[in-house]
Amino acid sequence: MEAEAPRRTRIQNEKREIILEAALEVFSNHGFRGATIDQIADAAGMSKPNLLYYFRRKEDIHLTVLQRLLDTWLAPLRELDDIGDPITEIRGYIRRKLEMARDFPRESRLFANEMLQGAPRMTPILEGELKRLVDEKAEVIKGWIRAGKIAKVDPFHLIFSIWATTQHYADFDVQVRAVLGPDRGGEGRFEDAARFLEQLYIDGLSPKR
Template sequence: MEAVKPKRRTRIQIEKRELILEAALEVFSTHGFRGSTIDQIAEAAGMSKPNLLYYFRGKEDIHTTLMQRLLDTWLAPLRELDDIGDPMTELRSYIRRKLEMARDYPRESRLFANEILQGAPRIMPMIEGELKTLVDEKTQIIRGWMRAGKIARTDPYHLIFSIWATTQHYADFDVQVRAVLGPDRGGEGRFEDAARFLEQLFMEGLKPKG
């Protein structure tokens, strides 16, 4: 195994690459990979297409760079889930943090959803590697809580899936959520309503059986 090249970067390169990735996040998350064009990204980043291609080898390169960074931030809340706190409180915090991410980083959520929806053609290794390892690890912790009678016995994998699904729904299906709630209830308050609902659902649903 060879170490990754150090890749000396100038100040301008660092700044411009950052600018491009921010623009690409905006474009990719709203149109998907194939639906986005380099021109769109270049324009959003305020530069010409050839100029953008001076900083990245190509469209694919931008996308993979973006996805690699994304996964880290995206899995951060799950990483924080640990053994030392009270199980119910830990899970409640996890749900809250996940919902906050859906609220504050909807583009990241949609970018990820777009990729998975289409069969994860470009990030399958990360799913089978990093992500699976982390989930396997955390389900063990959850299983421990169940054995200790701290939370109801159930399938820890599907528990995690359901937390992912319910929270990310508010980012990925945002337009539908807003349309269904209507103008009066679809405002910013929808996230607090969602938080209250999900907290109740999961806390009651996971209460250990006497």
């Protein structure tokens, strides 16, 4: 029988969290290739040998950060409930995704960088956990369509388009603020985006009479 891995102490867990927070900052700014163990150690405020006690390789840190990121990123989609009113559920999903764009811009940039590089470290997760969740929610949307509660749309491309339109406000935030200017480029831009996207999707998804 395989021996269980020893439980980490509170101090060890705290150190790991410090490393992962520092790694998120470094990876989101420099990408996987541009980031180094030395940069992560400096950002974490510890020596390189101390960091390597917790993570043996840069790849191990990066994969851990990505796995945690994906759990956070998929949480709003998991909340899409087939029992609820479709319009309310989709409006809530749009709102939650925009809140993530506002509150987790580094995570969004890191995820986008990984996708642009061909997802070399995330392909198994994308083809496994992510695909299963999207397939499940696509069936929920198909059920709403069959019941005549929303217009007939491709459920996968609906999900893709919500991802694209909401994450734009994290990945291209500098562009958004520059174009909107100082009068509209403050925190209110997320509420403005939410109202516009709600109108766009709700009008487009309302059943045609």
